[in-house]
Amino acid sequence: MSVDLEKILRPVDTPLPKFPAKYMTLANGQEMVVRQAERDEIPDILPHVEPLIHVERDFYNIVAARLYSELLAYYTYRVQDEYVLVAQIDGELAAIVNGRSVNPDVGMSYHTFSLRRGLRVGAHAFATKMEYHIDILKQKEVLIVAESGIGFRRWMIEYNLEKRFHIPHELGGCPSWSLTKELFDKARNTLVVGRRPVPEHLLEKAKAGILPPSDPPKGPEDLLAATRSMLDSTATSLIEMRRKHGGKIK
Amino acid sequence: MREVYVAGIGITSFSRLEYPLVEIAAYPGLMALRDSGLKKVDHLYVANMGGGRINGQTGLASAVVDHMSLTPAGAETIENGPASGASAIKQGYMAIASGMHDVVMVIGAERMREANPLEATDFVATLTHPQAEYIYGVTLPALAGMFTRLYMEKYGVTARHLAMVAVKNHKNAMDNFYAHLHEDITIEGILDSPEASTNNPYVADPLRFYDVCPVSDGGACLILATAEVMKKINKPMIRLAGIGQATDTHCVHERKDPTELLAVREAARQSFKMAGVKPSDVSVAELHDAFTILEIAESEEVGFFKKGEGHLALERGETQIGGKIPINPSGGLKAKGHPVGATGVGQAHEIVLQLRGEAGKRQVKNAKVGFTCNFGGFGNNVVCLTFIKE
Numbered sequence: 001m002s003v004d005l006e007k008i009l010r011p012v013d014t015p016l017p018k019f020p021a022k023y024m025t026l027a028n029g030q031e032m033v034v035r036q037a038e039r040d041e042i043p044d045i046l047p048h049v050e051p052l053i054h055v056e057r058d059f060y061n062i063v064a065a066r067l068y069s070e071l072l073a074y075y076t077y078r079v080q081d082e083y084v085l086v087a088q089i090d091g092e093l094a095a096i097v098n099g100r101s102v103n104p105d106v107g108m109s110y111h112t113f114s115l116r117r118g119l120r121v122g123a124h125a126f127a128t129k130m131e132y133h134i135d136i137l138k139q140k141e142v143l144i145v146a147e148s149g150i151g152f153r154r155w156m157i158e159y160n161l162e163k164r165f166h167i168p169h170e171l172g173g174c175p176s177w178s179l180t181k182e183l184f185d186k187a188r189n190t191l192v193v194g195r196r197p198v199p200e201h202l203l204e205k206a207k208a209g210i211l212p213p214s215d216p217p218k219g220p221e222d223l224l225a226a227t228r229s230m231l232d233s234t235a236t237s238l239i240e241m242r243r244k245h246g247g248k249i250k
Numbered sequence: 251m252r253e254v255y256v257a258g259i260g261i262t263s264f265s266r267l268e269y270p271l272v273e274i275a276a277y278p279g280l281m282a283l284r285d286s287g288l289k290k291v292d293h294l295y296v297a298n299m300g301g302g303r304i305n306g307q308t309g310l311a312s313a314v315v316d317h318m319s320l321t322p323a324g325a326e327t328i329e330n331g332p333a334s335g336a337s338a339i340k341q342g343y344m345a346i347a348s349g350m351h352d353v354v355m356v357i358g359a360e361r362m363r364e365a366n367p368l369e370a371t372d373f374v375a376t377l378t379h380p381q382a383e384y385i386y387g388v389t390l391p392a393l394a395g396m397f398t399r400l401y402m403e404k405y406g407v408t409a410r411h412l413a414m415v416a417v418k419n420h421k422n423a424m425d426n427f428y429a430h431l432h433e434d435i436t437i438e439g440i441l442d443s444p445e446a447s448t449n450n451p452y453v454a455d456p457l458r459f460y461d462v463c464p465v466s467d468g469g470a471c472l473i474l475a476t477a478e479v480m481k482k483i484n485k486p487m488i489r490l491a492g493i494g495q496a497t498d499t500h501c502v503h504e505r506k507d508p509t510e511l512l513a514v515r516e517a518a519r520q521s522f523k524m525a526g527v528k529p530s531d532v533s534v535a536e537l538h539d540a541f542t543i544l545e546i547a548e549s550e551e552v553g554f555f556k557k558g559e560g561h562l563a564l565e566r567g568e569t570q571i572g573g574k575i576p577i578n579p580s581g582g583l584k585a586k587g588h589p590v591g592a593t594g595v596g597q598a599h600e601i602v603l604q605l606r607g608e609a610g611k612r613q614v615k616n617a618k619v620g621f622t623c624n625f626g627g628f629g630n631n632v633v634c635l636t637f638i639k640e
Contacts (some may be wrong), residue, residue: 025439027460030439111328
């Protein structure tokens with residue numbers, strides 16, 4: 001007797017409404033488009049996430065590692081009812097946000113991952129993700145955790161999230177926090193931005209291809225290299241630091 | 251008194267530095283030693299404001315002098331609020347000018363980002379009057395917000411003028427590798443677009459996010475030396491020619507007209523007089539723009555522009571690089587960053603770079619006279635320095 005194991009392993013996705021793309025102007029004047037990434041775009045995204053697994057700063061390493069697995073799980077049908085939104089500036093990947101629908105009333109936020117630091121890129125992407133859950137999926141609440149202090153300030157404090165500590169979050173079983181529709185409505189006029197429809201040229205550029213980030217997050221600079229070089233006759237550490245910065249360090 | 255020159259300089263990035271405060275101080279010191287070619291110093295002054303409170307590190311100069319293997323040189327920590335850096339330079343100047351020492355190292359260092367933003371704001375607020383201001387919840391952004399509102403009503407400064415200062419200084423910082431913020435912001439992005447109110451929310455009305463400097467870690471160093479020492483090393487002759495310092499009431503509300511920064515006016519006057527130059531002789535200036543309004547107000551008080559006309563000069567582009575008097579080519583506190591105790595030394599570092607002609611893409615052409623204004627408290631203790639290229 002033959003068994004199609006894949007049919008057993010693969011969860012049956014609930015049809016979810018698509019996220020209608022939006023765009024916003026950043027503080028530097030650039031336009032950022034946020035749109036839903038199709039499943040077949042995941043292989044184009046993964047190579048830009050993987051290098052950040054090795055960036056030991058602001059928990060980029062663990063978030064990148066977890067996000068990588070979530071994207072892979074989405075691509076290979078090993079997670080149920082997941083979605084992925086991408087934020088792009090001139091085609092460049094600026095942020096990735098993902099999550100899933102637990103049931104018609106409850107959403108589960110997975111990760112908010114900025115590949116372009118500053119300019120509220122991550123904050124705008126997170127707000128857009130919440131909009132998807134509350135306004136598009138019509139859910140009553142979204143369960144959220146933070147892995148970094150930056151996330152805690154951006155989500156728990158800025159949105160004044162409610163505690164749902166009795167509900168373990170799917171990310172590590174950590175106590176959950178909740179963004180309710182009421183909290184989202186309070187934040188709507190201050191934290192949630194963006195316009196529709198996205199101008200054709202912006203959307204076309206975004207869909208034409210997910211370009212690599214030109215200035216991805218990096219680990220801390222080794223400012224002690226000069227100190228060490230005083231004790232190191234070969235000055236290896238200083239030479240290495242200069243190399244990293246294209247000779248810009250005196 | 252003997253003349254005093256800058257023999258060496260060094261600086262760290264002004265950003266978040268994940269190293270102990272002692273090492274943040276030592277790094278620019280070692281860079282300055284290498285820059286000067288000197289191996290030893292007679293004395294070390296370290297400017298710092300928050301080591302004891304934020305980092306649990308008191309007696310910082312004693313720790314740094316040993317960490318840098320500069321013992322048995324004398325060492326002292328200087329704390330004068332956000333004006334600590336220029337105050338320490340003043341001490342270094344006096345030590346050499348008096349004949350007491352020949353080579354003095356002045357370091358400014360701060361590690362503020364170890365504290366969370368609320369703690370950091372509260373720490374800086376301890377500069378205010380404890381009974382008359384602090385207990386009522388006054389913070390420096392709050393004082394600056396009230397100051398800005400008065401300035402707007404009295405002189406016609408608008409939110410657009412404040413944004414122009416931010417845009418200019420962020421643009422300058424794009425060419426400064428050591429600056430905290432490398433964000434080339436635009437008026438559209440922070441003021442005009444539908445998203446501007448979220449990109450640039452109010453912090454202390456009328457001041458918004460991009461009107462306020464970041465909380466930074468960082469260190470900077472100047473090595474000061476006599477003319478005799480300078481003859482032995484092959485460095486440009488940048489003379490610390492003028493120093494002025496003045497104070498004002500501790501409580502801002504006790505001032506007759508809070509829009510007048512009398513300590514800035516007096517400190518600048520003293521500094522120019524000592525140097526034998528006029529404000530119009532200055533080629534490049536670093537002003538203490540912890541809030542965008544302060545760049546405009548200080549540019550008037552130090553004598554670059556008439557009172558109430560700084561924002562008009564800004565409109566005309568006179569404070570840009572290439573303008574009549576470029577202000578904050580480093581990016582200023584606004585974008586280069588503000589590690590409080592290090593800021594005054596960082597300002598002097600930029601001016602020395604400019605006068606040496608080593609400022610790269612942000613170089614002010616033919617810079618001969620440079621000026622810094624290091625603003626402590628809310629203008630109650632100000633130190634101004636004038637440097638001349640010989």
